[in-house]
Amino acid sequence: MTWLLLLLLLALTSAFTPSRIILSPSVQHHRLHALRAVPVINNWTVTRSTTIEGRISKHPTIKDGEKVTTSKIASKTIKENVVVETVSGSKYKLGQERKKSGVKSSEGKSSLFKRSTAPAAPAVAAKPAKPAAKAAPVVRSDVDCTNAIVDRQWSIVKNSGSKSPSGKSRIYSACKVVGSELVAQLTGTPDMSTSPACSMSAGVDFTPDTQYILKCSSNSESMDRESKNYDRINGPLTTLLKWGAGSTTPTFVKKYGFLKVPKVNAAFEKLNRGGGDDRILVLEKGVCDLKVYLRQEGKIRGKELREILAAVTLVCKGVNDAGLVWTDLKVENLVVCEGKVRVKGIDLESAIPVNTNPVDYSPEACPPEFARSFIADGGVNFIAKKSYDSWSLGMLFYNIYTNRGYFENQGATGVTKALAIKGFKPDFRQIDDERLRDLMEKLCDEDPGRRPSGAGILLHPFFTKSGIGKWSF
Known part of the structure; x- marks a missing residue:
């Protein structure tokens, strides 16, 4: 009888209780945290900025196992099986702490591209060691x-x-x-x-x-x-073309x-x-654009140079394989990334379908045939082909090798007029590598029909006889 009276009392109480209580945002926030399970972070470590980095589970909006970095931790006690609170009010339970590994050698970690190391030659006086390359920029984990x-x-x-x-x-x-x-x-x-x-x-x-x-x-x-x-x-068509060429590397x-x-x-x-x-x-988001990277690293040679040039060639090839002409291939539109894929393209607002009229142009990336058309009639009758990007790639190689643009510090009008001169031919005598110079001269041939493109560039002796293999970039 007693339990029947209790049920009746509860029913009457609920009948006079509002069905929904609207809380202020701050109250809602704390109520939500009280009702749901506290997310757990495993394999965690404390960063220098007093945030927790690890793998999360039991979070309402993040997949289990995803890597996260919290806001700064407000709690004084940070150890396993303890619930900590961030300065923003979020709570996390700390599971297993990440095991601290031994100190790793920093050799070869100063650059996002590993530099090749020449073997020591016996009976030859040792040359002064090169100064260590500056550390590559990294994205801060304590962003505001x-x-x-x-x-x-x-x-x-x-x-x-x-x-x-x-x-x-x-x-x-x-x-x-x-x-x-x-x-x-x-x-x-x-x-x-x-x-x-x-x-x-x-x-x-x-x-x-x-x-x-x-x-x-x-x-x-x-x-x-x-x-x-x-x-x-x-898209799927470009992906199939990459598979057919033995590469699945994302180029953008x-x-x-x-x-x-x-x-x-x-x-x-x-x-x-x-x-x-x-x-x-x-x-x-990449780490930095290629222009910043080159400014930081200085002149790049050897295996690292070939890796970068092969990577940017694949980026250009990816655009052309999609039936597009980029018309804007330059160091500012390439980013250096961490991980296996080291260079990717950005900024496709000027890319157009092959055999159509360009929407705009960058003087330092345009070929002589476009410069002449632009001076003649504003380029309204110019039809862009893949050879446009081949020229841009040759001039980009010059920029990467010398660490400066071919027309550096020259205005747009002056560059366009120089390119439009009949018989204009870039002077690549500063390029010491004979194979690379030969490739650049072919890419910047005055006759667009003789310029290599796509796989034809990657089959040049500069890449195939470099000791790294045809498709090993």
Whole structure:
């Protein structure tokens, strides 16, 4: 009888209780953490910036086993089987700590490309050792993300905004936000500052170990074209051609998304200077562009040089295999990456189908036949073929070998006029490697029909007789 009375009392109580209680965002955040299981981080380690890095499990929005880096840890006790709290209010249970390995040799780790080491020659006086190469730049794991949010998924990294090499768009670095439901609650409320310089509001975590590039522009035609070009280059037909050539190496950065009507908050609108009509490409982020890498490393020779030139040749080949002419092949549009794939292409807004008219041009990358057409009629009757990119590749090889552009410090008009002179032929006498010089002269032949392209470039003796194998780059 007693339990019947209790059930009746509970039923009457629930009848007069509101079915839904709307909590403030901060209360919702703590209530959500109280109700759901605390995520577990295994194989973890503490970074120098007091964040936890490891493999997560039991997280509501992240797959088990995915690598994450938390915000800074506020808890004083950090050890196995302890629940720690970040400065943003997130809680994680620490599982097994990562075992500390012995000190590894730093030999060969100063560059993203391993330099070849010549064997010691007996009975010959040793030459002074070369100064060690500068350490390659790495992405910081203690990045400071801001309240500038795009599509409730990406938080803009502080002080990361810059113009693209072409100057037609703005580029931002961003981190993926963890827990989109919390972002939805905070976005547009008084709890989130509208200042783009403000660090991320408490209650929202992000994963700083992987960063993305957000390319923003109001030029819908250019952005649509670039998005389609990424799809075309990474499409099934181009992939089949790569398999047929014995290579599955991705030649361009990955496109994660294209936001035609992105949802942005007030902080991002202020940061992007009111670019409310912008379309946004979400792309893979490299370590740095090739121009920065060359400036840092100095002149590159030997095996590393061949690896880089082979990699950029594959990038150019990937564009042409997709039935496109890039028209903008230069060091600023190539990025150095960590891992197995070391160089990838970026910026496809100027790429056009073969046998069509270019939409714009870069003087340092254009061939003489286009320069003459541009001076004659603005290039309106010029038809672009793959030989356009072959010329660009030859001039790019010069830039990589000498660490300077062929027309460095010359204005666009002067470069175009120089190229348009009948019989113009680049002077490659600075190229000491005879095979490389021969390849560059063939790529920059005045007759477009005689320029090699695609696999024909990779079959040149510079690559096949280098000791690294035809397809071993």
